[in-house]
Amino acid sequence: MRYPRTIEELIFSFSQLPGVGRKTAERFVFHLLKRPKEDLQRFANNLNNLQANTFTCPQCFNFSETSGLCDVCRNEKRNARQICVVEKIHDLNVIEGTNEYHGLYHVLGGKIDPIEGQTPDTLTIRQLEDRVKKDKPDELILAINPDIQGEGTILYLKKLLQPLNIKITLLARGLPMGGDIEYADDATLCNALKGRIQL
Numbered sequence: 001m002r003y004p005r006t007i008e009e010l011i012f013s014f015s016q017l018p019g020v021g022r023k024t025a026e027r028f029v030f031h032l033l034k035r036p037k038e039d040l041q042r043f044a045n046n047l048n049n050l051q052a053n054t055f056t057c058p059q060c061f062n063f064s065e066t067s068g069l070c071d072v073c074r075n076e077k078r079n080a081r082q083i084c085v086v087e088k089i090h091d092l093n094v095i096e097g098t099n100e101y102h103g104l105y106h107v108l109g110g111k112i113d114p115i116e117g118q119t120p121d122t123l124t125i126r127q128l129e130d131r132v133k134k135d136k137p138d139e140l141i142l143a144i145n146p147d148i149q150g151e152g153t154i155l156y157l158k159k160l161l162q163p164l165n166i167k168i169t170l171l172a173r174g175l176p177m178g179g180d181i182e183y184a185d186d187a188t189l190c191n192a193l194k195g196r197i198q199l
C-alpha cells in the first residue's frame with residue numbers, strides 16, 4: 001500500500017476498467033480529490049444509482065429503469081409486429097439513433113462462440129424462441145454483425161426459427177464485411193435497414 005487505504009481502494013476500482021492501468025487510475029483519483037465536494041457527491045450518487053436503478057427488460061433484455069418493461073417495449077407507438085435482433089444494447093442504441101426503425105428489439109447478449117463459452121443457453125436465444133412462438137411477429141430482423149461468429153449465429157437462428165413460419169430478414173450488406181454496427185454511420189445503417197433481404 002502506497003497511499004491511505006481509501007485512496008488505494010478507489011485506485012484499484014478504476015484500474016479494473018478496460019484500458020485503465022494503475023497510473024491512469026491514480027490520475028483519476030487525484031483529479032477527483034481536487035473537484036468540489038458536490039461533484040464528488042454527484043459522482044458517488046451516480047455510481048450508487050447505476051447499481052440500484054438499472055434493471056434488465058424481461059422481454060427484450062435492454063436496460064430498463066424499473067424492474068418491468070423498458071421504454072421501447074412499453075411504447076405503444078412502436079410496431080410490436082417487428083423484432084430486431086441485436087448482439088448488444090449498444091447496437092440497439094445505434095439503430096435507435098437512425099430514427100429509421102420503429103419496431104421492438106431483442107438483445108442476444110453476444111454471438112454463439114463456443115471457444116469463448118457463448119452458447120445458445122448463455123445467450124437469450126431460448127427466450128427469443130419463446131417470444132416468437134408466443135407473439136408471432138410478422139418479421140424478425142437479424143441485425144447481427146456478419147463476421148464468422150455472426151454468420152454462425154444467423155444460421156443457427158434461421159434453423160431454429162424458420163420452422164415457426166415467420167419472415168426473417170438480414171440487414172443489407174451496405175455494412176462493410178466484418179464491419180461493426182457499432183461503428184457504422186447513420187446513413188449506411190439506414191440503407192442497411194431499408195434494403196434488408198429475406199433469409
Ligand SMILES: [Zn+2]
Pocket residue numbers: 057058059060061062069070071072073074
Ligand atoms: Zn424491452
